[in-house]
Amino acid sequence: MQMRAKVIRAALAMVAALVMLTVAACGGGSNNSKSTSSGPSGTPAKGGKVTLNAIFLPATWGTVVKDTLAPEYERETGVKVNVQLIARDAIHDKMATLFAAKDSSFDIFNLDYNWIPEFGGAGQLVPMDDMVSAADRQDFFPLTLKVATWQGKLYGIPQTIHPALLWYRKDLYGDPKIQTQFQAETGQKLEAPKTMAEWLQQAKFFNGKTFHGKKTYGWAAQAAKGFGNVHTWLSFLYTYGGHPFNGDFTKSTLSSPQGEQATAQWAEMMKYMPPGANGFTYDNVTTAAQQGTIATALQWSWGAFAVDDKKSSKTVGDWEYTQVPAVTAGQVSHPHLAEWVIAVSKYSKHAVEAKKFAAWLETKKNDVVQASLGGGDPVRQSSYSNVKLTKDKVPGTNVLRFRRLPQVIVAMKNAMPRPFFAGEERWETTVTTPLQAVSLGKESPAQGLTQSDKAVDASLQR
Amino acid sequence: MAVSTPPRPAAAGPTRFLKRRAGRRRQWPFLLPMLPGLLFLGAMAVYPTVYSLVISFFRWNLNNPLGKQYGGFHNYDILLKDPAFWHSVGVTLRYVVASVVLELGLGLGLALLFFRSFPGDKLLRALLILPMVVAPVVVGLLWRYMLSVQFGVVNWLIGALGFGRVDFLGSPSWALPTLILIDVWQWTPFMFLIMLAALQGIPEDILEAARVDGAKPARIFFDHMLPLLRYPIAVAVALRLIDAFRVYDLIFMTTRGGPIDKTETLSWQIYDAGFKSFDIGYAAAFSWLMLILVVVLTTVFLRLMLRREDLA
Numbered sequence: 001m002q003m004r005a006k007v008i009r010a011a012l013a014m015v016a017a018l019v020m021l022t023v024a025a026c027g028g029g030s031n032n033s034k035s036t037s038s039g040p041s042g043t044p045a046k047g048g049k050v051t052l053n054a055i056f057l058p059a060t061w062g063t064v065v066k067d068t069l070a071p072e073y074e075r076e077t078g079v080k081v082n083v084q085l086i087a088r089d090a091i092h093d094k095m096a097t098l099f100a101a102k103d104s105s106f107d108i109f110n111l112d113y114n115w116i117p118e119f120g121g122a123g124q125l126v127p128m129d130d131m132v133s134a135a136d137r138q139d140f141f142p143l144t145l146k147v148a149t150w151q152g153k154l155y156g157i158p159q160t161i162h163p164a165l166l167w168y169r170k171d172l173y174g175d176p177k178i179q180t181q182f183q184a185e186t187g188q189k190l191e192a193p194k195t196m197a198e199w200l201q202q203a204k205f206f207n208g209k210t211f212h213g214k215k216t217y218g219w220a221a222q223a224a225k226g227f228g229n230v231h232t233w234l235s236f237l238y239t240y241g242g243h244p245f246n247g248d249f250t251k252s253t254l255s256s257p258q259g260e261q262a263t264a265q266w267a268e269m270m271k272y273m274p275p276g277a278n279g280f281t282y283d284n285v286t287t288a289a290q291q292g293t294i295a296t297a298l299q300w301s302w303g304a305f306a307v308d309d310k311k312s313s314k315t316v317g318d319w320e321y322t323q324v325p326a327v328t329a330g331q332v333s334h335p336h337l338a339e340w341v342i343a344v345s346k347y348s349k350h351a352v353e354a355k356k357f358a359a360w361l362e363t364k365k366n367d368v369v370q371a372s373l374g375g376g377d378p379v380r381q382s383s384y385s386n387v388k389l390t391k392d393k394v395p396g397t398n399v400l401r402f403r404r405l406p407q408v409i410v411a412m413k414n415a416m417p418r419p420f421f422a423g424e425e426r427w428e429t430t431v432t433t434p435l436q437a438v439s440l441g442k443e444s445p446a447q448g449l450t451q452s453d454k455a456v457d458a459s460l461q462r
Numbered sequence: 463m464a465v466s467t468p469p470r471p472a473a474a475g476p477t478r479f480l481k482r483r484a485g486r487r488r489q490w491p492f493l494l495p496m497l498p499g500l501l502f503l504g505a506m507a508v509y510p511t512v513y514s515l516v517i518s519f520f521r522w523n524l525n526n527p528l529g530k531q532y533g534g535f536h537n538y539d540i541l542l543k544d545p546a547f548w549h550s551v552g553v554t555l556r557y558v559v560a561s562v563v564l565e566l567g568l569g570l571g572l573a574l575l576f577f578r579s580f581p582g583d584k585l586l587r588a589l590l591i592l593p594m595v596v597a598p599v600v601v602g603l604l605w606r607y608m609l610s611v612q613f614g615v616v617n618w619l620i621g622a623l624g625f626g627r628v629d630f631l632g633s634p635s636w637a638l639p640t641l642i643l644i645d646v647w648q649w650t651p652f653m654f655l656i657m658l659a660a661l662q663g664i665p666e667d668i669l670e671a672a673r674v675d676g677a678k679p680a681r682i683f684f685d686h687m688l689p690l691l692r693y694p695i696a697v698a699v700a701l702r703l704i705d706a707f708r709v710y711d712l713i714f715m716t717t718r719g720g721p722i723d724k725t726e727t728l729s730w731q732i733y734d735a736g737f738k739s740f741d742i743g744y745a746a747a748f749s750w751l752m753l754i755l756v757v758v759l760t761t762v763f764l765r766l767m768l769r770r771e772d773l774a
Contacts, residue, residue, distance in 0.1 A: 092738075096525065100524045118525050124525075274611075275611040276631075422525060432720075
């Protein structure tokens with residue numbers, strides 16, 4: 001009997017210990033921080049060191065932060081910043097799940113600006129207004145700050161911009177033989193297109209012909225399902241004067257004459273892309289540009305670094321950049337804006353230190369440093385006249401490395417962001433499918449847009 | 463003639479009950495060591511399952527500052543009326559049925575080939591199961607590059623044979639069959655292994671007796687081997703059925719649900735709802751409908767395959 005009582009007591013003690021351990025582990029889980037805890041927010045405890053954890057995109061601006069700037073910041077301030085590089089969709093997923101769990105594991109996030117209304121509006125990001133002085137506000141492109149702001153609060157420090165530009169092959173456009181051939185076929189002079197009609201005509205001319213020993217296609221752009229085709233199509237939609245929504249984002253307004261014209265032009269242009277272009281991502285467009293299999297491209301301004309890289313490109317110095325063509329001569333076009341910002345989690349235990357690091361990354365000096373290291377186009381207007389960038393040449397050539405920058409300045413005057421509201425990511429997911437049906441010729445532009453309107457309105461109701 | 467039942471001893475009932483109770487009392491300290499396992503199971507499986515069922519009745523977007531709002535059957539109602547849901551059910555069923563049937567046929571065929579040993583069979587067997595051990599994400603990436611219209615080795619071979627290039631992953635008519643074939647490439651080895659083990663477990667004397675009776679190979683297979691393979695087939699198909707329903711990583715790495723919506727499976731739509739739109743309640747309802755579908759199909763299949771006494 002005594003033996004049995006002993007067994008029971010031992011077993012109960014074991015279970016109690018296990019339950020306590022489990023409770024302790026669960027309790028610590030939600031607010032567990034990988035940051036070295038060290039007293040009040042951002043203030044290292046005596047003899048302690050603050051460690052920040054950040055997530056950046058594995059694009060060049062993320063690797064520059066991870067490999068160069070974060071180590072430099074640690075040398076300067078003693079604050080260590082662990083940078084993890086995570087793909088775009090995964091950042092979005094991770095932020096939502098971490099925030100839902102009120103998890104403080106990560107202090108800093110690299111955000112696509114269209115997530116600002118989503119996460120800023122839900123109160124999951126720390127306002128950064130105090131980190132941007134009046135002089136800074138004058139220096140940043142106004143649009144970069146506008147898309148980092150939601151309901152009057154700045155939730156992110158702009159890190160890099162890349163409005164869509166039209167890329168064209170200078171070596172093909174400047175070749176007298178090709179110019180003569182083009183003139184003979186079209187009666188027009190071959191020069192960088194200023195209107196959508198000219199661009200279409202040129203894409204048709206180049207498509208399928210062999211130039212400089214390579215079979216060439218008219219153009220390439222992101223067209224894959226997801227965000228790729230939506231981002232490319234937006235430059236057409238905005239340029240034709242279309243608007244995806246009514247003023248308060250309660251109704252989809254894609255079915256308009258402007259929307260149909262834009263979509264028809266985009267779908268027609270899609271016929272002159274390389275085979276398999278319906279699945280083209282940013283990487284596929286870059287590869288096609290590097291291999292010299294396309295004559296023109298609609299691509300982010302920042303991507304230009306890849307075609308001037310001797311290790312991977314066969315077209316070093318061959319690409320030139322201009323504005324997205326307008327509808328008619330003399331009008332302006334409205335390229336779609338891409339921008340990444342740096343934001344701080346509301347659940348960060350070192351929010352002050354995290355904000356300081358984010359602001360430090362975008363000082364005047366570091367904005368230029370990042371660009372010169374290939375980390376995307378600068379967000380400060382002053383950087384565009386910095387000789388480090390304006391005089392820098394592609395190694396071994398006489399070609400200016402940052403020859404695109406004057407075009408970026410012009411593009412930033414007319415660029416337009418994605419629909420700036422909390423449901424933007426869902427909106428992209430909704431319209432990408434009917435848009436692909438249009439680009440594959442399975443539906444007419446009118447049918448595709450009507451279907452998009454219906455699907456978007458239904459998702460807004462959900 | 464009336465049959466009289468012998469009367470029970472008056473004390474039998476309570477005595478037996480008391481004995482059973484005493485027996486249980488003696489046993490329960492020894493059941494205590496199972497408690498950690500049960501707690502773990504409860505925390506890791508039961509709680510999340512029940513929780514997901516509960517939230518499927520809520521309108522809950524993670525980024526909505528208002529939080530959860532009870533919606534009753536709102537999510538289920540929207541889903542069942544949504545053509546996109548039924549479309550994804552159709553895509554998933556086509557994917558699952560085609561891939562599992564092909565895998566079973568090929569796996570069984572290969573197992574029959576390897577049933578009798580031949581020179582080099584061990585090496586070949588090891589090579590055959592390689593695709594199964596590769597992560598689906600890697601498989602997707604591998605095939606995306608191999609099937610690329612411009613730079614892929616498959617299209618290069620097709621071109622070398624004088625045919626036109628095929629946009630396997632970008633063409634609305636090719637995308638789903640291509641994904642099915644990739645799945646078949648990866649998971650046929652699984653069927654092969656189970657079928658081979660099952661074939662090797664068939665008593666040799668049964669086959670020998672049939673041979674002595676003059677049965678031809680086809681007759682031996684259909685009359686003697688196949689009935690004995692019923693249980694392994696049921697298990698293998700049920701496992702693959704459940705697994706194929708969950709396909710996500712392959713689609714993520716290759717078509718992303720496209721072209722248009724041709725490869726949008728249930729799992730893909732659940733991901734979109736849960737992680738793109740953060741409609742957690744809606745995604746939970748979606749998951750429960752998928753679970754019901756998987757359970758119904760697996761049960762029907764098992765009932766068809768197995769006898770009543772097997773199920774009992």
